[in-house]
Ligand SMILES: Nc1ncnc2c1ncn2[C@@H]1O[C@H](COP(=O)(O)OP(=O)(O)OP(=O)(O)O)[C@@H](O)[C@H]1O
């Protein structure tokens with residue numbers, strides 16, 4: 001469903017240096033890696049927000065960077081994107097923010113009533129009370145609620161693919177577990193292909209069919225959760241132990 005083919009991207013310094021990765025239809029896939037390794041950059045190449053210097057990405061067989069404007073619109077219709085920091089519009093209420101997840105041609109085609117129904121359904125799917133939150137602006141919501149609104153916006157267009165960029169970062173352990181259950185339930189109920197970037201390695205390993213680790217601009221590991229645990233690569237082992245220690249520290253900080 002998603003195919004990264006030898007993706008290269010440099011800014012001041014090289015970030016991605018030949019990333020090859022395939023995510024199968026219906027799969028739930030986690031992408032790990034140290035901070036600053038280019039996980040968000042890679043996700044952004046999937047919907048054409050960042051253009052690779054070399055290589056290509058395809059979604060459902062459509063080339064994102066070579067097939068032109070119309071193909072890119074097709075891809076964007078298929079893909080829901082949960083941004084790293086929710087990325088809601090401060091001045092828009094929840095209804096306005098979620099509506100923005102609908103592709104333009106659908107917005108033109110659907111009646112106001114149908115748009116309202118789709119927004120309502122999406123909020124219910126992420127366990128928010130629509131009538132309580134619809135007219136609130138982001139500043140009136142908790143961090144966990146803002147994340148849920150960001151997820152509702154990503155699913156309102158009924159995507160085939162969901163890209164999740166650290167949907168649980170900054171949440172306390174209870175909210176982290178709740179959002180992870182939500183990701184799993186949505187992926188199952190909506191039968192989407194999910195690519196999840198997360199620092200919660202333990203959660204990612206529990207939820208996902210396969211995982212990969214990005215480091216040094218390339219895919220350092222790709223395989224099942226069991227293979228990941230058993231991987232003899234010292235860099236992978238060091239990463240697993242460092243992330244586990246950091247997760248423990250951040251849950252202590254969130255509780256105290
Ligand atoms: N639009 C941009 N312009 C210039 N540099 C960028 C841009 N986007 C990302 N970078 C750089 O690319 C590198 C990778 O960034 P990216 O956000 O993908 O990291 P990440 O793996 O998602 O990290 P984190 O886990 O902290 O979210 C960083 O050095 C960042 O400064």
Ligand SMILES: [Mg+2]
Nearest residue numbers: 039040084165
């Ligand atoms: Mg990131």
